[in-house]
Amino acid sequence: MSGLYAAAEEMADSRQQLQVKDDFSGLSPYERKRLKNISENANFFASLHLSESAARLREMIKEREPPKSKRKKPKKRENGIGCRRSLRLLNVDPSEFSLSKVPALPTVVEADKEPLLPPGPxxxxxxxxxxxxxxxxxxxxxxxxxxxxxxxxxxxxxxxxxxxxxxxxxxxxxxxxxxxxxxxxxxxxxxxxxxxxxxxxxxxxxxxxxxxxxxxxxxxxxxxxxxxxxxxxxxxxxxxxxxxxxxxxxxxxxxxxxxxxxxxxxxxxxxxxxxxxxxxxxxxxxxxxxxxxxxxxxxxxxxxxxxxxxxxxxxxxxxxxxxxxxxxxxxxxxxxxxxxxxxxxxxxxxxxxxxxxxxxxxxxxxxxxxxxxxxxxxxxxxxxxxxxxxxxxxxxxxxxxxxxxxxxxxxxxxxxxxxxxxxxxxxxxxxxxxxxxxxxxxxxxxxxxxxxxxxxxxxxxxxxxxxxxxxxxxxxxxxxxxxxxxxxxxx
Missing domain, CATH: 2.130.10.10 (YVTN repeat-like/Quinoprotein amine dehydrogenase)
Structure with missing residues (x-):
């Protein structure tokens, strides 16, 4: 799409340059050949109607709405273990806080070990x-x-x-x-x-x-x-x-x-x-x-x-x-x-x-x-x-x-x-x-x-x-x- 924009802008610049050059009659053969090539290229791009296509694409882009995010917000855990908070910052006396109320954290289960055979013969x-x-x-x-x-x-x-x-x-x-x-x-x-x-x-x-x-x-x-x-x-x-x-x-x-x-x-x-x-x-x-x-x-x-x-x-x-x-x-x-x-x-x-x-x-x-x-x-x-x-x-x-x-x-x-x-x-x-x-x-x-x-x-x-x-x-x-x-x- 950026290529279409560039082509349209180049075509417009070529036309303007051609109009400016027409005001000068005393040009060298090289300049006249160059202007002729520019004119032919401008006519070619004009036949492609690139400026109209670029304008339509701009309108289509403006009309499109940004996609909505499909990510769902995580639900709050009702009975989960929350972040640890300092009792001092919460103004709670540690002697009044029962340790039995704290839910037990899950323990790491060690890998199963082969039990030793009983002693003796x-x-x-x-x-x-x-x-x-x-x-x-x-x-x-x-x-x-x-x-x-x-x-x-x-x-x-x-x-x-x-x-x-x-x-x-x-x-x-x-x-x-x-x-x-x-x-x-x-x-x-x-x-x-x-x-x-x-x-x-x-x-x-x-x-x-x-x-x-x-x-x-x-x-x-x-x-x-x-x-x-x-x-x-x-x-x-x-x-x-x-x-x-x-x-x-x-x-x-x-x-x-x-x-x-x-x-x-x-x-x-x-x-x-x-x-x-x-x-x-x-x-x-x-x-x-x-x-x-x-x-x-x-x-x-x-x-x-x-x-x-x-x-x-x-x-x-x-x-x-x-x-x-x-x-x-x-x-x-x-x-x-x-x-x-x-x-x-x-x-x-x-x-x-x-x-x-x-x-x-x-x-x-x-x-x-x-x-x-x-x-x-x-x-x-x-x-x-x-x-x-x-x-x-x-x-x-x-x-x-x-x-x-x-x-x-x-x-x-x-x-x-x-x-x-x-x-x-x-x-x-x-x-x-x-x-x-x-x-x-x-x-x-x-x-x-x-x-x-x-x-x-x-x-x-x-x-x-x-x-x-x-x-x-x-x-x-x-x-x-x-x-x-x-x-x-x-x-």
Missing amino acids: LEMNPENRDDNSELFKGVLQTWAEVKKTSTKNSEKLSSIKSYKANLGSMVISEDTVCKVTKGSIFSMALHPSEMTLVAAGFKYGQIGLWDLTHQPKEDGVYVFQPHSLPVSCLYFSPANPAHLLSLSYDGTLRCGDFSKAVFEEVYRNERSSFSSFDFLVEDASTLIVGHWDGSMSLVDRRTPGTSYEKLIKSSMKKIRTVHVHPVHRQYFVTAGLRDVHIYDVRRLNSRGSQPLISLTEHTKSIASAYFSPLTGNRLVTTCADCTLRIFDSSSVSSQIPLFTTIRHNTITGRWLTRFQAVWDPKQEDCIIVGSMAHPRQIEVFHETGKRVHSFLGGECLVSVCPINAMHPTRYILAGGNSCGRIHVFMN
Whole structure:
């Protein structure tokens, strides 16, 4: 519309200019040509009747009424809570004002929290089975009577060539892949015997036991509920293979006893959340427990009927894993936010304990730190900066030098459990870690940083396995994913 106005005004100006120029006869040829063009353009615009159209549009705009607002005024709330007013400004004596007359403000409802299971022992009843008490008793008796295999032959390292050949003979099939229950797998352990029994700790507090000697495979799966929050740490007792100890975020540490068919309560702290634990002595009578808030607990199980507990404050803000040196058991390592600390259990103080050694090479949060299983001469850490670091811990002194770094994608994202590189318990110079690479695989690295082997499963391994465990004497590897599925490679 503004274009019509401009055209009409330009036409009027052209006509006026033409009339003025007609009064001057002595013009140059250029001026006469210019006036001729102006005249022709004016006649052309006049033939379009733009001035009349513009006048009609102006009239139409003036006749239109402005639109009325459709917004409705909010209604006054009759029984609503009004603005707070000062009693002093209202000239009201506070002593005469009854607090009971003030309507109660709505309270914020907190998110539902999983209730803790009752203290004391819990019966070992599988929640995925019905009317199978006699059959399950027979299974428990079999598990309780199985003895762990001898470790004398495994104390000597195999050559890398022989070790690599044994890894290459390990295969996976549809019969060695099973979904145990829903939820992510947070921890795994393999029974140290000739029986292939895999234990897995799950996100919602369950523990799944899969006995691969049963066929079909579903008949060998048993799921229990000894905890209410994620089970972050699992170990078969080094002193009694019929005991499975489990630790959970819910602040409980339990021992599943196959011979008694119960989950006994070892340690409980309802004011804290647990992250990891390890045995301070080989008879499993004393434990070190790490808390998410950075504190630690010394738990002595030798007290009849209960456990003696001593709470220790550390210099860390958060503890994700704790691991005891396999030879010098007075030393243990903790991994936290960006800190890896080595402590001496003899120097722990309830008011606050300082580490013997602090490893400061990490730039982001650390998922785990573990000593090598036979000598403890190496220490591996898994960090969110996509680096696996191996330290020389052969001499626990004021400094532990960095031995090797391995570039490895450790960014699992929100929905996957964080990677934890662990040592092969029978080949302590090699580590096992999950992988984000395609095709999906589980990788084995030598302490020098060289890749030794990649476990590929084709259609049987199509997901990431962040948590892995290797049998202490046999060539059996179990990998767990974030959907509750266990993958087993074996020869």
